[in-house]
Amino acid sequence: MKSALLICRKELNSYFASPIAYAVMALFALIFGFGFYTASRDFVRFSLQSQMMGQQQPMNVNEQIVRPLLGFASTIALFLIPMITMRLVAEEKRTGTIELLLTSPVKDSGIILGKWLGAVLLYLCVLGMSMINIALLFAWGKPDLKPVLIAYLGLILQGGCLLAIGTFISTTTKNQIVAGGVTFFVCLLLWLLSWFTAFDSTATAQVVNYLSIVTHFENFGKGVLDLKDVVFYLSMIFFALFLTLRSMESLRWRA
Amino acid sequence: MIKVEGLTKRYARTVAVDNISFEVEKGQIVGFLGPNGAGKTTTMRVLTCFLPPTSGTANVAGFDVQDHPLEVKRRIGYLPETPPLYPEMEVREYLRFAGRLKGISAADISRRVDEVVDRCAVGDVRDRLIGKLSKGYRQRVGLAQAIIHNPDVLILDEPxxxxDPKQIIEIRELLKALAGEHTIILSTHILSEVEHSCERVIIINAGKLVAIDSVANLTNRLRGSEAVAVEVEAADGRPNPTEVQQRLEQVSGVSRVLMKDSKNGRLTFEIESLQGRHIRAEVARTVVNSGWNLSELRAVGISLEDIFLQLTAAERTGASAKDTEPEGAKK
Structure with a gap:
């Protein structure tokens, strides 16, 4: 465990020593800020209109700004996560520093956990950028805090899950570009799976739909904390990290 | 300290290390010698628990590499062929990380880092980014990383x-200083390296153990016999090569006569003596008494280079019948 924290700190340091951390955070802030701007502008316009027309339509900051916005954030994350995970192990394999890790008295599980935690912490920093915008909502409006927190929890769990998958893919290659590309397509696929059920309600479709990363975020987005979804994410994280561990072990046999 | 028995490592299509056994005593410096691709790195990787052996056992400080990898890793410092450095880290930051990774406590780490910084003479660059360092400094930072936890065994792959020559001498000095307290295995394909810094040599070629002995013994083994280069000219300018060769072979104590060159009526031979025989005087007398001119006579030193070539050549001819088949199958 101590080694996991050590490696986690090292990973965070190297993220912030390279442009990756800043690039990912800036990109996210830019896109999320744009989404925030349009969403709040439309919200203000609608509420003015409904006041002028005299017909009081129910307006709700949570429903009309926070929910779509954080749903949007979960989609942006799909694109940013490959940038975070692609270097994790692939780079160490290419430069040979993996030999330092694998010949130090540390367990493989510690190495993997540390790398994943480092990625999760960077992802938290990225999400943190969105809190600037959300804080503005709290300054000038009265949204409910609880659903916002639940939506963030959902974002963190979904991110942790995709980061674990990305870490796994990064152990399978020496090439960062390949790792990033494959991770991106896997993220995309897990997202698209939810489309499968659009006009289909057979058992297969249900199963496929259940596997989609995005389906499970919907409840969190609504502010509903369902144990089912939490379990799904946690078990996905566990499964992906387990695959990573196996993949690391196989490195020794195939190297 | 290190005990390897019947170690074999097979990759998908090649046998990198084939049934190697050796032992290394505590405090020794052992040179691991072989041409590129002989299996040196693979053997070292097995010893450092980076790769598992296909068969056979390796034992470091009493712990088996497969059964107790963590215990083995705690006692080993390893410098791979390319030093495992993170270019985005500063030297001291990197050494702290490596040291903590190897189990040095937070309380001791600063002291240990300062010690190895001094020892490996990287004080000038301690706060610089590793990515900006020259090759020599990187190698030394790599070495500092390997010794930071004061391991019993140091494994250095082509250190x-x-x-450049000055840096090589510095590294050699450093290794000598380290030798007393640590057992060191270093691999190299440069023979003079071994002659300078090692007590014992393990020579491997094509995955097989060729020789294992002390440096002194190996050189003695062939220095007992003498090699002489002779240049002979005939008075009439036309010596008969076969006649000269035969005459030289008849000199007592000569084991082998090789004709090297014949140019403008000058014949050059290389003559090897039997163990412990001095033949120069006798050869000179024979040449002169036969009526030829002796234009050159000099002793040819036998270096580790020759020993190595002879040993590996013997291995090759001895094993050629076996080796040709799998090689043909590969293509």
Whole structure:
């Protein structure tokens, strides 16, 4: 465990020593800020209109700004996560520093956990950028805090899950570009799976739909904390990290 | 300290290390010698628990590499062929990380880092980014990383490759200083390296153990016999090569006569003596008494280079019948 924290700190340091951390955070802030701007502008316009027309339509900051916005954030994350995970192990394999890790008295599980935690912490920093915008909502409006927190929890769990998958893919290659590309397509696929059920309600479709990363975020987005979804994410994280561990072990046999 | 028995490592299509056994005593410096691709790195990787052996056992400080890898890793410092450095880290930051990774406590780490910084003479660059360092400094930072936890065994894969002569000498000095307290295995394909810094040599070629002995013994083994280069000229300018060769072979104590060159009526031979025989005087007398001119006579020193070539050549001819088949199958 101590080694996991050590490696986690090292990973965070190297993220912030390279442009990756800043690039990912800036990109996210830019896109999320744009989404925030349009969403709040439309919200203000609608509420003015409904006041002028005299017909009081129910307006709700949570429903009309926070929910779509954080749903949007979960989609942006799909694109940013490959940038975070692609270097994790692939780079160490290419430069040979993996030999330092694998010949130090540390367990493989510690190495993997540390790398994943480092990625999760960077992802938290990225999400943190969105809190600037959300804080503005709290300054000038009265949204409910609880659903916002639940939506963030959902974002963190979904991110942790995709980061674990990305870490796994990064152990399978020496090439960062390949790792990033494959991770991106896997993220995309897990997202698209939810489309499968659009006009289909057979058992297969249900199963496929259940596997989609995005389906499970919907409840969190609504502010509903369902144990089912939490379990799904946690078990996905566990499964992906387990695959990573196996993949690391196989490195020794195939190297 | 290190005990390897019947170690074999097979990759998908090649046998990198084939049934090697050796032992290394505590405090020794052992040179691991072989041409590129002989299996040196693979053997070292097995010893450092980076790769598992296909069969056979390796034992470091009493712990088996497969059964107790963590215990083995705690006692080993390893410098791979390319030092495992993170270019985005500063030297001291990197050494702290490596040291903590190897189990040095937070309380001791600063002291240990300062010690190895001094020892490996990287004080000038301690706060610089590793990515900006020259090759020599990187190698030394790599070495500092390997000794930071004061391991019983140091395994160094080509520690002097790519360094300039001055840096090589510095690394050699450093290794000598380390030898007393640590058991060191270093691999190299440069023979003079072994002659300078090692007590014992393990020579491997094509995955097989060729020789294992002390440096002194190996050189003695062939220095007992003498090699002489002779240049002979005939008075009439036309010596008969076969006649000269035969005459030389008849000199007592000569084991082998090789004709090297014949140019403008000058014949050059290389003559090897039997163990412990001095033949120069006798050869000179024979040449002169036969009526030829002796234009050159000099002793040819036998270096580790020759020993190595002879040993590996013997291995090759001895095993050629076996080896041709799998090689043919590969293609």
């Amino acid at each position: 002097t490759s790519g360094l």
